[in-house]
Amino acid sequence: MNNQNLTGKVITPKDSSYDNERSIYNAMIDKKPALIVKCRKTEDVVNAVNYARENNIEVSIRSGGHNGAGLALVEEGLVIDLSEMKAIKIEAQAKTAIIESGNTLGDVDAATHEYGLALPSGIIGTTGIGGITLGGGLGYLSRKGGLTIDNLLECEVVLATGEVVIAKKDSYSDLFWALRGGGGNFGVVTSFKFNLIEIKNVYAGPMFWPMEQAEEAIKFWDTHTKNASNNLYGFFAFLIVPPAEPFPEHLWNKNVCGVVWNYTGPIEKAEEVFKPVRAFGPPILDFVGEIPMPALNSMFDALYPKGMQWYWRAHYIKELTPESIKINIEHGSKIPTMHSTTHLYPVDGACHEVGNNETAWANRDARWSQVIVGVDPDPAKADEVTEWCKDYFDALAPHAMGGGYVNFMMNEGQERIKASYKENYKRLVEIKTKYDPTNFFHINQNIKPS
Ligand SMILES: Cc1cc2nc3c(=O)[nH]c(=O)nc-3n(C[C@H](O)[C@H](O)[C@H](O)COP(=O)(O)OP(=O)(O)OC[C@H]3O[C@@H](n4cnc5c(N)ncnc54)[C@H](O)[C@@H]3O)c2cc1C
Missing domain, CATH: 3.30.465.10 (Uridine Diphospho-n-acetylenolpyruvylglucosamine Reductase; domain 3)
Structure with missing residues (x-):
């Protein structure tokens, strides 16, 4: 095959940079593409698409390479790599x-x-x-x-x-x-x-409680945020405290529960807003204070570098029942490794102001998107973190809404994809059939054309 029609930087298995270029965030993924085209402008993307289509080569699309299921890469195909398009x-x-x-x-x-x-x-x-x-x-x-x-x-x-x-x-x-x-x-x-x-500065950061208080903490967080203004955000987590500064040594490696808060209202009101939150418990760790927004957004970057083993599953949750709280505490207490965790991300507030069929994202009636992540740097722990994740996911399934956030999904089959798009799936199939009838773009959470 003559790849002279490709523009941008073309990398093949013969290049010394090949292994580096085909590595992505999740080290569980080891796919070997035939070509990686590092595009620098739209024209390079057009040429890559035309080349792959004309030569019947499978394509994947890579931006940040963070996808857990490794959908940025395609085995023996062509990767349209956008990572150098940075304007x-x-x-x-x-x-x-x-x-x-x-x-x-x-x-x-x-x-x-x-x-x-x-x-x-x-x-x-x-x-x-x-x-x-x-x-x-x-x-x-x-x-x-x-x-x-x-x-x-x-x-x-x-x-x-x-x-x-x-x-x-x-x-x-x-x-x-x-x-x-x-x-x-x-x-x-x-x-x-x-x-x-x-948004410039926010009043934000993590707050932890001991596992013995997990039931009261999750109930407090649920009712408190339900009634709060859209300026108050907090995702709930079960985690193991990292054994490193700035965490106090007496908490290192302890199982805890906590909330990472973000208050975006007037900063002079922040202390008052957090009074009832701090009165609950009280927390065993309170790192909540005024910080620039990018400091919050990058707070956990160092804890989660590229190259670890990742396995994750996701649910949409409408309501926390006594039974689902019990399941969360049971599995949250059995977190297998320090990097593994579960987060319940709010999808209420402004997200609920858009209707379920106004965009393809069909889960506006959920209150949370829960992700269960098994993570460890050691490949020998891959099975253990995967098992914990799957067990937790299965136990919660009867209490969830069906489907899951597609960005938190592994390769989980067509029924899961359909369940995630619910009533929007039919329209998505029609639009897919109109714009991509041959399913040229299929290395993704695939919507199959009719
Ligand atoms: C550590 C970590 C933290 C995360 N945190 C969050 C979070 O806070 N909130 C959240 O919503 N999600 C989060 N995610 C999930 C994240 O949204 C998905 O993994 C997403 O796929 C990553 O995008 P990417 O561009 O890095 O992915 P890539 O792996 O590069 O791409 C994944 C897929 O997205 C599609 N795609 C990517 N770019 C394009 C494009 N330009 N055109 C067409 N298709 C494209 C393709 O189908 C591709 O296969 C997180 C993931 C990780 C690993």
């Missing part, structure tokens, strides 16, 4: 940003923070803007500003035909609807235009 243009007056797909959330935070602005997105700075946006986008600003897709204004997309289109509210509106939650099924998004919200 960001902020329009401070209009409070918008045009962001190329190779940027990480850390890049986006750094650029927007300079203007006192922020994009609601995820909680780890190394995650790619491409995958997180197309799957939905949950994070510390979800209650205030909605999902990442709720702030999306337009996308530049390379379709399976190689055609470049702009999808927005009044142009390719069906495609724009599908891109907001439907993942990488419809084309390669080379850049996104977002609305930004005004």
